Every structure is written in structure tokens, then in C-alpha cells.
Amino acid sequence: KRNNGKKIYERLKMTTTRAAANAKIQKALQRAKNINEALGDAATAYLADIDSIKSKLTSAVFGKETATIDATAATGNWGARCSHNGGGTGLTISSSLALAITCLCSEKAGSVDNCGVGSGSQWADSTNAAGQKVTALWPALQNKCNTYARPKQLNPNTIYAAIAGVMARMGKGNTHGAPTKTNVIGETSDSSCDGSTGKLCLDYETALGSAAGGIKWINDLQEAATLINNATATAIEAKRLQQLMDLERQRAEDAYTEALHTEHQAQTTTTVKIENKALNQQQAQKDCDKHHASQENCAKAQCDYDANAADGKKCKPKAEAETTAAGTGDGETKCGSQKCFKKQNEDSNSMTPLFKTTMCVRHEMCETRIKVMRIPNTLEFCRHFRCIHKTGV
Known part of the structure; x- marks a missing residue:
């Protein structure tokens, strides 16, 4: 920063980085x-x-x-x-x-x-x-x-x-x-x-x-x-x-x-880690909300099922849930709508419905980060968030 042409240096936080710089x-x-x-x-x-x-x-x-x-x-x-x-x-x-x-x-x-x-x-x-x-x-x-x-x-x-x-x-x-x-x-x-x-x-x-x-x-x-x-x-x-x-x-x-x-x-x-965690929690909540009526589907979605939930929301995300959620059916429709991609040289037929759905959720999160943080969908960005990048998408 400059004030009347003179540089102003912000005081750094007390960290090892600051100590090394001070030395x-x-x-x-x-x-x-x-x-x-x-x-x-x-x-x-x-x-x-x-x-x-x-x-x-x-x-x-x-x-x-x-x-x-x-x-x-x-x-x-x-x-x-x-x-x-x-x-x-x-x-x-x-x-x-x-x-x-x-x-x-x-x-x-x-x-x-x-x-x-x-x-x-x-x-x-x-x-x-x-x-x-x-x-x-x-x-x-x-x-x-x-x-x-x-x-x-x-x-x-x-x-x-x-x-x-x-x-x-x-x-x-x-x-x-x-x-x-x-x-x-x-x-x-x-x-x-x-x-x-x-x-x-x-x-x-x-x-x-x-x-x-x-x-x-x-x-x-x-x-x-x-x-x-x-x-x-x-x-x-x-x-x-x-x-x-x-x-x-x-x-x-x-x-x-x-x-x-x-x-x-x-x-x-x-x-980014905080935002990543928050987005994971939001997505997990969204996916678990779909299975309040079925304990079996709730378990498949890797959620916890509380049959006695007072609020009626029996299917809830696990504590500190990560981005693992199941879509309806085999996930093909959702995966297509979210432009989810398989890794290069992987056979799409070998992908389980759960893996396909998980990849769709990850892609959705990547798109959310791009919109919220206004960062281009670059290869480096996708790799940073463990997303799959495809040119032109």
C-alpha cells in the first residue's frame, strides 16, 4: 500500500513465516x-x-x-x-x-x-x-x-x-x-x-x-x-x-x-477448506432429505436414520459428512444433467451407481465454487478441489 507516495507495510500475524521474514x-x-x-x-x-x-x-x-x-x-x-x-x-x-x-x-x-x-x-x-x-x-x-x-x-x-x-x-x-x-x-x-x-x-x-x-x-x-x-x-x-x-x-x-x-x-x-466443508454438509443434507421415508435408502445414501426424530426429518447427514451421496435410481440421469465425467481411460460400465452419483455431487460442488468464488473452471482449480476437469465444459 502507499500513502502520499510512501509504502505502508501491513503487520503480519505472529507465525513462523513472519519470524523467518523478520530474521x-x-x-x-x-x-x-x-x-x-x-x-x-x-x-x-x-x-x-x-x-x-x-x-x-x-x-x-x-x-x-x-x-x-x-x-x-x-x-x-x-x-x-x-x-x-x-x-x-x-x-x-x-x-x-x-x-x-x-x-x-x-x-x-x-x-x-x-x-x-x-x-x-x-x-x-x-x-x-x-x-x-x-x-x-x-x-x-x-x-x-x-x-x-x-x-x-x-x-x-x-x-x-x-x-x-x-x-x-x-x-x-x-x-x-x-x-x-x-x-x-x-x-x-x-x-x-x-x-x-x-x-x-x-x-x-x-x-x-x-x-x-x-x-x-x-x-x-x-x-x-x-x-x-x-x-x-x-x-x-x-x-x-x-x-x-x-x-x-x-x-x-x-x-x-x-x-x-x-x-x-x-x-x-x-x-477454501471451510467453504468446502460447508458445501459438503449442504449437499449431504440435501441428499439425506430425500430418504426420510426409507431407512434402507437412507443407509444407502450413507446417512444416519433416526426413526424417532421429533421434527420428522429421520434421514440426517452423518457428523462431519463428506461429499458422498446417492442419487435416485442409478444416477445416470442426474449425472448427465450435471455433466459428470469419468476419468480418462476408465470404462464407464465399470463405474458403480454410487461412484457415478458421487462424481456428480463433486461436479456440482465444483460448479458452485466456480460461481461463488468467480474462479474460472481451470484444470488447476479442479485439481485443487479434487474435481474432474474437461476443456469446454
């Missing part, structure tokens, strides 16, 4: 509880990974876990701020991808617009004392980047591909005949980077040295990629756990449905 349901419930705990752990781990991914990506771009460039950490001239150590304090080209892009796209002198952001792209000395030049250039660079097609989805593959693209540029723009630095991105003629037109580059030689920890924003991106993989695996596991949860729910429902079917089947069988 199955309790086992399914315990498994479901364990699965639910695992689902909760998976959800917690997934959300933690998502938060960490956001933090790592933000840190990679801005050097901190705030989605904007900190002006106070990006002050000073190009030469100091865009050097390998940022002049000793604040953001560096290794800690912040946003600063690295800003440095690579803005000359400290000259009129070359390297990244197509307009005439304001120059980072002249003394124009960034409070970090105002960097905080003005970065949004302009973002807007320029947004004019190009980007990956529709950020996944580990796109992150690793971007990192590989950056690393592939190391040293490509260094035209120094005998370069002293190979880990330089951008243009230089003598392996040095100072922000001038011919030396607009980023020096990662120190960051990628054996004693250093690498380029921090690349490390952050790699960690973010790992976390994305973890979150994806956790999501897949959560989906599997949910499927197991659905399976346990179905097992519990199946156990209940099976028990309910068994209970209803038992009730139906009991009802």
Missing part, C-alpha cells in the same frame, strides 16, 4: 547500517577532498588561500618582485601563478604589449609601490584569457597537460650561446631576467635546484590533480555503496513480500 529483514538491516556508515565516511572524505582541491587551486594561482592577489604582498618594482625570490618577502614567481603571468606579460620599460592587454601593460619602476600595478594588470590579463576557449572540465589530465606545456618552454627562449641557466621561461640573450624588452623572462633555476622544493604553484596543481583523482574514486565507491544499499532494501522488501504471500496463501487455503 532476513534484520540481517538486511544490519548490512544496510554498515553500508550507511561507509557511505557517511565516503561523503565526508569526498567533501574534504573537494575543499582541499579548491584550496590547492587557489593557492597555486594566488599564493594564498584567498581568490585575489594580495596587493601588500606584491609591492615593488619588476626587478625585485619578479626575481626568483620576490626581493625576499611577499609573493614570488614560484609561489603565485598569477604573479608569474603578470611578470611575463608586462615589461618595465618599452612599448611592447606582450599579452595583448593594451598600452597599460608596462610595469614601470615606482608604479607599484603599494601593489597597485599588479592588482590592475591581473584582472586585465584574466579578461584577455577569457576570450580564448578553455577546457570545459578541469580534470587531472588537463592539469598535467598544462604543467607539461609550461615545463616544455623551459630554456626555449634563451639565446645565450653558452647559457648559464636552463630553467628560464621567456626571452633572454644572456640567461638573465630583468624585465627589459630583450630580457623579459622568469628565472626558475633556483626553485628547480636540488636543494629547493620546486615551483610551488606547480606542486599545488599536482596535489590538486591527485585530490581530484581521490574524489573521483570516492564518488565511484559511494555509488557502489548506494547500489548495495538499494540491494539490501530490495532484499528486505522481498522477504516481507514473500511472507505476505505465504500468509495470504494460507488464509485462502483455510477459507
Whole structure:
């Protein structure tokens, strides 16, 4: 049953069937509880990974876990701020991808617009004392980047591909005949980077040295990629756990449905037996009533004869009488009118009058059941009530 879309389960009677179903349901419930705990752990781990991914990506771009460039950490001239150590304090080209892009796209002198952001792209000395030049250039660079097609989805593959693209540029723009630095991105003629037109580059030689920890924003991106993989695996596991949860729910429902079917089947069988007994009694009464005048015929009809019956009904059914009654004469006429049938391969001449009459009574009872219970005269039904079935009758 359903109430406002929710299933309502009828309480079963206290039987062995219910006990067996309860045992199955309790086992399914315990498994479901364990699965639910695992689902909760998976959800917690997934959300933690998502938060960490956001933090790592933000840190990679801005050097901190705030989605904007900190002006106070990006002050000073190009030469100091865009050097390998940022002049000793604040953001560096290794800690912040946003600063690295800003440095690579803005000359400290000259009129070359390297990244197509307009005439304001120059980072002249003394124009960034409070970090105002960097905080003005970065949004302009973002807007320029947004004019190009980007990956529709950020996944580990796109992150690793971007990192590989950056690393592939190391040293490509260094035209120094005998370069002293190979880990330089951008243009230089003598392996040095100072922000001038011919030396607009980023020096990662120190960051990628054996004693250093690498380029921090690349490390952050790699960690973010790992976390994305973890979150994806956790999501897949959560989906599997949910499927197991659905399976346990179905097992519990199946156990209940099976028990309910068994209970209803038992009730139906009991009802049929009661009706069968009542019909047998009615038929026995009907047949015995025909022989009040003859003790002999009453006995032949398998009834009890009470010669002193006060109500005058001397021929009465035996207690708990079954469907055995005799018809008038040899039963041929009644048998024909009730469409009584002999079993297959049995010789009709070998059937005694009593057997023929009994079969007629049974058929009459079968027909009564069909009418009262509105059940088709099927082979299965006839067999259930020990009736003889014939197609088309």
C-alpha cells in the first residue's frame, strides 16, 4: 500500500513465516547500517577532498588561500618582485601563478604589449609601490584569457597537460650561446631576467635546484590533480555503496513480500477448506432429505436414520459428512444433467451407481465454487478441489 507516495507495510500475524521474514529483514538491516556508515565516511572524505582541491587551486594561482592577489604582498618594482625570490618577502614567481603571468606579460620599460592587454601593460619602476600595478594588470590579463576557449572540465589530465606545456618552454627562449641557466621561461640573450624588452623572462633555476622544493604553484596543481583523482574514486565507491544499499532494501522488501504471500496463501487455503466443508454438509443434507421415508435408502445414501426424530426429518447427514451421496435410481440421469465425467481411460460400465452419483455431487460442488468464488473452471482449480476437469465444459 502507499500513502502520499510512501509504502505502508501491513503487520503480519505472529507465525513462523513472519519470524523467518523478520530474521532476513534484520540481517538486511544490519548490512544496510554498515553500508550507511561507509557511505557517511565516503561523503565526508569526498567533501574534504573537494575543499582541499579548491584550496590547492587557489593557492597555486594566488599564493594564498584567498581568490585575489594580495596587493601588500606584491609591492615593488619588476626587478625585485619578479626575481626568483620576490626581493625576499611577499609573493614570488614560484609561489603565485598569477604573479608569474603578470611578470611575463608586462615589461618595465618599452612599448611592447606582450599579452595583448593594451598600452597599460608596462610595469614601470615606482608604479607599484603599494601593489597597485599588479592588482590592475591581473584582472586585465584574466579578461584577455577569457576570450580564448578553455577546457570545459578541469580534470587531472588537463592539469598535467598544462604543467607539461609550461615545463616544455623551459630554456626555449634563451639565446645565450653558452647559457648559464636552463630553467628560464621567456626571452633572454644572456640567461638573465630583468624585465627589459630583450630580457623579459622568469628565472626558475633556483626553485628547480636540488636543494629547493620546486615551483610551488606547480606542486599545488599536482596535489590538486591527485585530490581530484581521490574524489573521483570516492564518488565511484559511494555509488557502489548506494547500489548495495538499494540491494539490501530490495532484499528486505522481498522477504516481507514473500511472507505476505505465504500468509495470504494460507488464509485462502483455510477459507477454501471451510467453504468446502460447508458445501459438503449442504449437499449431504440435501441428499439425506430425500430418504426420510426409507431407512434402507437412507443407509444407502450413507446417512444416519433416526426413526424417532421429533421434527420428522429421520434421514440426517452423518457428523462431519463428506461429499458422498446417492442419487435416485442409478444416477445416470442426474449425472448427465450435471455433466459428470469419468476419468480418462476408465470404462464407464465399470463405474458403480454410487461412484457415478458421487462424481456428480463433486461436479456440482465444483460448479458452485466456480460461481461463488468467480474462479474460472481451470484444470488447476479442479485439481485443487479434487474435481474432474474437461476443456469446454
